[in-house]
Amino acid sequence: MSELFTNKNKSGLTRDLIEALFPMFEEASAGAIAVDRETNITWINGSYSQLLGLGDPSQAIGKPVRKVIPQTRMPEVIETGKPLLLDIMEHNEQQLVVTRLPYYDDQGGIVGAVAFVLYDDLQPLTPLVSKYRRLHRDLAAARKALAKKSRGTRYSLGDFVGGSPAALEVKRRARLAAGRDMPVLLLGETGTGKEVLAQAIHAVSPRADKPFVGVNVAAVPENLLEAEFFGVAPGAYTGADRRTREGKFQLANGGTLFLDEVGDMPLPLQAKLLRALQEGEIEALGSNKVTTVDVRVIAATSRNLEAMIAEGSFRSDLYYRLNVLEINIPPLRDRLADLGVLCEALLGEICEGQDMRGEITDAGVAALGSYDWPGNIRELRNVLERALTMSEDGDLLDADAIFKVLPRAGQRLVSPVPARSVRPLARIVAEAEAQAIEEALVTCRGNRTKAARLLGISRSVLYEKLAKLS
Numbered sequence: 010m011s012e013l014f015t016n017k018n019k020s021g022l023t024r025d026l027i028e029a030l031f032p033m034f035e036e037a038s039a040g041a042i043a044v045d046r047e048t049n050i051t052w053i054n055g056s057y058s059q060l061l062g063l064g065d066p067s068q069a070i071g072k073p074v075r076k077v078i079p080q081t082r083m084p085e086v087i088e089t090g091k092p093l094l095l096d097i098m099e100h101n102e103q104q105l106v107v108t109r110l111p112y113y114d115d116q117g118g119i120v121g122a123v124a125f126v127l128y129d130d131l132q133p134l135t136p137l138v139s140k141y142r143r144l145h146r147d148l149a150a151a152r153k154a155l156a157k158k159s160r161g162t163r164y165s166l167g168d169f170v171g172g173s174p175a176a177l178e179v180k181r182r183a184r185l186a187a188g189r190d191m192p193v194l195l196l197g198e199t200g201t202g203k204e205v206l207a208q209a210i211h212a213v214s215p216r217a218d219k220p221f222v223g224v225n226v227a228a229v230p231e232n233l234l235e236a237e238f239f240g241v242a243p244g245a246y247t248g249a250d251r252r253t254r255e256g257k258f259q260l261a262n263g264g265t266l267f268l269d270e271v272g273d274m275p276l277p278l279q280a281k282l283l284r285a286l287q288e289g290e291i292e293a294l295g296s297n298k299v300t301t302v303d304v305r306v307i308a309a310t311s312r313n314l315e316a317m318i319a320e321g322s323f324r325s326d327l328y329y330r331l332n333v334l335e336i337n338i339p340p341l342r343d344r345l346a347d348l349g350v351l352c353e354a355l356l357g358e359i360c361e362g363q364d365m366r367g368e369i370t371d372a373g374v375a376a377l378g379s380y381d382w383p384g385n386i387r388e389l390r391n392v393l394e395r396a397l398t399m400s401e402d403g404d405l406l407d408a409d410a411i412f413k414v415l416p417r418a419g420q421r422l423v424s425p426v427p428a429r430s431v432r433p434l435a436r437i438v439a440e441a442e443a444q445a446i447e448e449a450l451v452t453c454r455g456n457r458t459k460a461a462r463l464l465g466i467s468r469s470v471l472y473e474k475l476a477k478l479s
């Protein structure tokens with residue numbers, strides 16, 4: 010086998026192949042040309058000279074190929090002895106797909122090169138080129154998503170949509186917070202974007218390439234909170250788990266810890282949290298070893314912490330520790346000017362990857378402005394999603410489409426169930442539950458603790474159900 014590839018045989022094989030394939034290539038290609046060792050043209054066929062606008066092909070013979078085709082890479086093929094199997098060459102604003110091959114004498118020395126123009130128009134390659142572009146785009150999007158994921162965040166400051174003076178002030182303060190390594194307290198009703206903002210602050214802070222770890226205080230049962238925050242030493246609980254379990258503080262080490270619904274933290278744990286923040290030290294449950302942690306805390310709440318301090322349910326020293334830089338996120342009803350851009354962004358998100366247009370008329374936006382949005386932007390997203398689902402007008406939402414789904418005082422939205430239709434019981438129960446939760450949240454203006462009480466369930470069960478719903 011290896012003798013086949015000695016220089017002599019290789020050159021013989023190449024010549025044989027060239028002789029056999031040449032007429033076929035010449036016929037099928039849009040042009041062909043040959044040069045000698047000095048890169049002077051020795052032959053050019055009629056179609057190539059026509060393509061190059063030469064008129065009489067014989068005029069080109071003997072001329073250096075670069076004089077006739079300035080962009081050619083034939084000299085490179087002669088110099089390296091390596092073929093250029095696929096290349097795109099520009100000539101007179103035209104893009105030509107070319108292949109260039111060296112050819113040898115019987116001693117294996119290069120005597121020249123031959124080139125074929127495979128396509129003089131990229132049209133036949135359009136499916137390939139667009140597939141390549143699409144893959145390239147997908148790759149860039151996947152890389153971006155991966156980078157965000159490895160930081161632990163999904164949002165950046167651009168995701169906090171809004172151009173009203175109130176929204177711009179929020180973004181200004183968020184940028185300020187990002188540049189300073191200090192605790193931040195985010196205040197705002199449910200669904201106003203506290204988590205969006207916390208992630209965005211982390212993503213533009215010097216800790217961006219370190220973890221972002223979030224914990225929703227209200228969603229964790231009270232007896233598990235300490236372990237959730239500070240971890241568990243091996244053997245802390247008799248029997249079962251003998252491994253170390255890291256808490257959120259350890260997981261966030263070097264990065265940012267987001268304490269959502271910090272107002273729901275029980276008093277005994279508030280004291281431990283204060284110590285962790287003051288000393289930068291934590292103690293895992295069942296351990297007597299103190300570990301140092303370096304964590305930047307961003308806390309958020311929809312509750313009135315000052316009123317809680319007055320009634321004795323929140324420690325004032327913890328409040329001052331958390332509230333070094335405060336950002337108040339206004340409710341949607343106080344920045345209705347942002348409805349238009351928010352609709353555009355949310356409809357874009359909802360329709361992404363689906364065959365839906367998702368647009369809203371000015372009258373549709375004005376209709377949204379008639380409501381007071383206790384669930385804020387989360388509720389706006391739900392309303393738009395529902396309007397699109399029920400839309401009969403090619404996904405263009407007008408005022409009628411909005412009024413059909415907009416909750417009204419005393420009349421909550423009921424999904425249109427065709428009369429007498431029988432559906433699986435589990436689905437009916439799930440829908441009734443979702444509706445009851447929504448009603449409770451609206452009645453309590455988004456206050457989840459009150460809503461849970463109204464529904465007769467614990468806060469953590471309510472959070473579990475909300476997580477499933479979203």
Ligand SMILES: Nc1ncnc2c1ncn2[C@@H]1O[C@H](COP(=O)(O)OP(=O)(O)OP(=O)(O)O)[C@@H](O)[C@H]1O
Nearest residue numbers: 168169170198199200201202203204205311386387
């Ligand atoms: N300014 C904004 N621009 C675009 N989307 C937003 C904005 N604010 C919130 N959202 C969207 O609204 C939803 C709720 O946001 P987020 O979870 O950040 O609110 P929150 O204030 O933390 O709510 P909660 O207090 O109930 O946890 C998310 O889907 C988020 O993407």
